[in-house]
Amino acid sequence: xxxxxxxxxxxxxxxxxxxxxxxxxxxxxxxxxxxxxxxxxxxxxxxxxxxxxxxxxxxxxxxxxxxxxxxxxxxxxxxxxxxxxxxxxxxxxxxxxxxxxxxxxxxxxxxxxxxxxxxxxxxxxxxxxxxxxxxxxxxxxxxxxxxxxxxxxxxxxxxxxxxxxxxxxxxxxxxxxxxxxxxxxxxxxxxxxxxxxxxxxxxxxxxxxxxxxxxxxxxxxxxxxxx
Numbered sequence: 001x002x003x004x005x006x007x008x009x010x011x012x013x014x015x016x017x018x019x020x021x022x023x024x025x026x027x028x029x030x031x032x033x034x035x036x037x038x039x040x041x042x043x044x045x046x047x048x049x050x051x052x053x054x055x056x057x058x059x060x061x062x063x064x065x066x067x068x069x070x071x072x073x074x075x076x077x078x079x080x081x082x083x084x085x086x087x088x089x090x091x092x093x094x095x096x097x098x099x100x101x102x103x104x105x106x107x108x109x110x111x112x113x114x115x116x117x118x119x120x121x122x123x124x125x126x127x128x129x130x131x132x133x134x135x136x137x138x139x140x141x142x143x144x145x146x147x148x149x150x151x152x153x154x155x156x157x158x159x160x161x162x163x164x165x166x167x168x169x170x171x172x173x174x175x176x177x178x179x180x181x182x183x184x185x186x187x188x189x190x191x192x193x194x195x196x197x198x199x200x201x202x203x204x205x206x207x208x209x210x211x212x213x214x215x216x217x218x219x220x221x222x223x224x225x226x227x
Contacts, residue, residue, distance in 0.1 A: 002047065002110075003039065003044060004047040004161075004214035005222075005224060007050070007051040008032060008051065008052050009051055009052075010067060015054070021195060035222045035223060037071070039223055041073065045115075046073045046076070046223060047075075047115065047161050047189050047226070048068075049078050049163050049214060050078055050082075051080030052080065053065070056085060057085055058086075058087050058092075058095075061085035066097075068100060069099055075100045076115050078103040079118070080191065081163060081164070089104045089106070092104075105146040109151075113156065114158045115160075116147040117144070120163055122164045122165075137175075141175055141179060144160070144179060145179060147160075148179070148180075159186065160187070165192065165200060173206060173207055177206070177207055181208060186210060189226070190211070190213055191215040191216075193218065198218055201213045212224060
């Protein structure tokens, strides 16, 4: 099975209680872990599209990553806008985690399914992209291209993980969708949207790609079955 859940916002320090964003976030970390243990088996894969830990430094995020490491399944993690702890791929890999794979200009193959991705950038929050945001948007677009290009083996299914939704404010696809279409991507998972932001969620079959929002509060903190 393949599951997805983004925006875990784990916090080993206890300094960032998420229930300030709504009562549904009360005990959210415990609830995510309980639901995960109920659903996921060791032979499954779980896609985590960003905002994994509130930690600012890698050594602090390591505590949250160890909590994820203990959970069943193979986990594939891409970067979110709040993952300030994110470091070079070499440093991430040197953490010695056995069941976590980090996506950064690379790809992962699981049971003949290829997983690629990047953080992305918002064309909802910055609908009129200024020079600064356009630069970030294009940089993330190139990082997705690098990740897609890294997949050298033919696979039965191609999955892209983004943190930001790849749509404009009017729900029209942005350049991330057209790039995925060029590379014949089958499924795209994204997160980032919470609370009032759920009104911007766009899912289903669009331009031949199956889209899923996996923001943890949107899916009631239950890992969403993708395949």
